[in-house]
Amino acid sequence: MARSLKILFATSEARPLVKTGGLADVSGALPAALREIGVDCRLLLPGYHPVLAGVKNLETALNLTNLPGFGPVRLLQGEMPDSGVPVYVVDYPFHFQRPGGPYQDVNGADYPDNAWRFALLSRVAALLTCPLSPLMDWRPDLLHCHDWQTGLAPAYLHFVGCGTPTVMTIHNLAYQGIFPPELVSQLGLPLESFAVEGVEYYGNLSFLKAGVYYADWISTVSPTYAMEIQHAPLGMGMQGLLASRTNTLSGILNGIDTADWNPPADLHLPCEYSARSMGGKKHCKRSLQEDLNLEDNPQAPLFGMISRLTHQKGVDWVLQVADGIVDQGGQLVFLGQGEATVEQGVRDLAGRHPGKVAAVVGYDEGLSHRIEAGSDLFLMPSRFEPCGLNQMYSQRYGTVPIVHGVGGLKDTVEDEVTGFVFGEPSAHGLWTAVERALAAFADKPHWRRMMLAGMTQDFSWEVSAKEYAALYRKLVG
Numbered sequence: 001m002a003r004s005l006k007i008l009f010a011t012s013e014a015r016p017l018v019k020t021g022g023l024a025d026v027s028g029a030l031p032a033a034l035r036e037i038g039v040d041c042r043l044l045l046p047g048y049h050p051v052l053a054g055v056k057n058l059e060t061a062l063n064l065t066n067l068p069g070f071g072p073v074r075l076l077q078g079e080m081p082d083s084g085v086p087v088y089v090v091d092y093p094f095h096f097q098r099p100g101g102p103y104q105d106v107n108g109a110d111y112p113d114n115a116w117r118f119a120l121l122s123r124v125a126a127l128l129t130c131p132l133s134p135l136m137d138w139r140p141d142l143l144h145c146h147d148w149q150t151g152l153a154p155a156y157l158h159f160v161g162c163g164t165p166t167v168m169t170i171h172n173l174a175y176q177g178i179f180p181p182e183l184v185s186q187l188g189l190p191l192e193s194f195a196v197e198g199v200e201y202y203g204n205l206s207f208l209k210a211g212v213y214y215a216d217w218i219s220t221v222s223p224t225y226a227m228e229i230q231h232a233p234l235g236m237g238m239q240g241l242l243a244s245r246t247n248t249l250s251g252i253l254n255g256i257d258t259a260d261w262n263p264p265a266d267l268h269l270p271c272e273y274s275a276r277s278m279g280g281k282k283h284c285k286r287s288l289q290e291d292l293n294l295e296d297n298p299q300a301p302l303f304g305m306i307s308r309l310t311h312q313k314g315v316d317w318v319l320q321v322a323d324g325i326v327d328q329g330g331q332l333v334f335l336g337q338g339e340a341t342v343e344q345g346v347r348d349l350a351g352r353h354p355g356k357v358a359a360v361v362g363y364d365e366g367l368s369h370r371i372e373a374g375s376d377l378f379l380m381p382s383r384f385e386p387c388g389l390n391q392m393y394s395q396r397y398g399t400v401p402i403v404h405g406v407g408g409l410k411d412t413v414e415d416e417v418t419g420f421v422f423g424e425p426s427a428h429g430l431w432t433a434v435e436r437a438l439a440a441f442a443d444k445p446h447w448r449r450m451m452l453a454g455m456t457q458d459f460s461w462e463v464s465a466k467e468y469a470a471l472y473r474k475l476v477g
């Protein structure tokens, strides 16, 4: 039997330990799916408090005493709580143990030392990977980095002359890890790296650019987004570099955790249901209406939205069409948090339409499942969307998504078959899709066919895991 591939999966968040968005869902599920198909994939995570508290059988693996710019760092190892995936943890309380989230303090401000925090994560990833300094018996054949937080790792590997292959996955090009140029040398990068052909990005240091420039392969989380980022505007300033790497750039669609998002066995729901027995979905809708003080009306088309409340997600377009939805007899439920003005916008809307619109500002995983189950339709009019997960959760829950035809939304929703896809990037574009959806909703046999078409899609991780494994094999040779 072939020796199993060893992959170090370096990431700044992973479910169920720490999550701000879809990256955590991916990091929680993909390594487990890779292990299922025989790839020895292990995680590397920062030692935030919930990570130290949640990882099982945690013990010291190594003491790292000579990392330039840092005091002694402990590397711990253990297992992920649900999946048992092996995980290495960078234990450095000064940088990682603090109140607040992984990137921001309790008031939502970025930590001022984020460059140092994630340079440390990248340094450790590079150290564990480099065959020139074997630190442990287990040494990866390939380092897989995710987003700007691990972007310096391919650069560090390059400058110490380690040939181990690297993959840089872009989950969202809008977050580039931009820091002042004086950090280049402080973070241990040679000055020559501060160039257009290097880590420089419009006069600053960009962690993501470093990863994109020095990694052997760039991947992103849907085939359409892989094309979109090679051009303006979605290339967000890196389109030239990305287009020049078109032969070493690919899109692999995310999957979803079908055990976690599973209507026949979802412990968050008041009632289970499945494609063969749909009765429970009506109960989920009624219970959601009751919990959120919406009118108890089984006929009203109920629209759900669960999202980071940022410009990317097109919430402003939803706010512009919401009065129209209510006029047509519809109801709306929002769950999200993010930019203060957007949060206020959804609160104001709910205030204007008591009994018809509910807005929950905050983060609530259980409620997110109940909204997926209790809604008839799901709104995801993102201006851009590298992949997006909720449109897939929605289909699995028989909740028909309305999406803007970009990125992964385009790759996972088929217009008039499993959902409604609009092209014009505006509130008007969204409204045309809402009108089509309301007409379809009124035709019950047709609606049921759409629900079932979504519920029978296969969005499991198995397919994507096989694509990643094939890519790893190609690069490892």
Ligand code: ADP
Pocket: 020, 021, 022, 023, 025, 306, 307, 308, 335, 336, 337, 362, 363, 364, 365, 368, 387, 388, 389, 390
């Ligand atoms: P992104 O990573 O850009 O935020 P994704 O669609 O890939 O978008 O993933 C978002 C993930 O975060 C989904 O699992 C979604 O259900 C979850 N999520 C977003 N906002 C909330 C919230 N307020 N409460 C609970 N879950 C949320």
Ligand code: GLC
Pocket: 021, 022, 023, 026, 171, 172, 221, 254, 385, 386, 387, 388, 389, 408
């Ligand atoms: C990012 C993207 C989202 C994607 C997620 C996981 O946060 O915004 O589209 O689904 O990463 O890859």
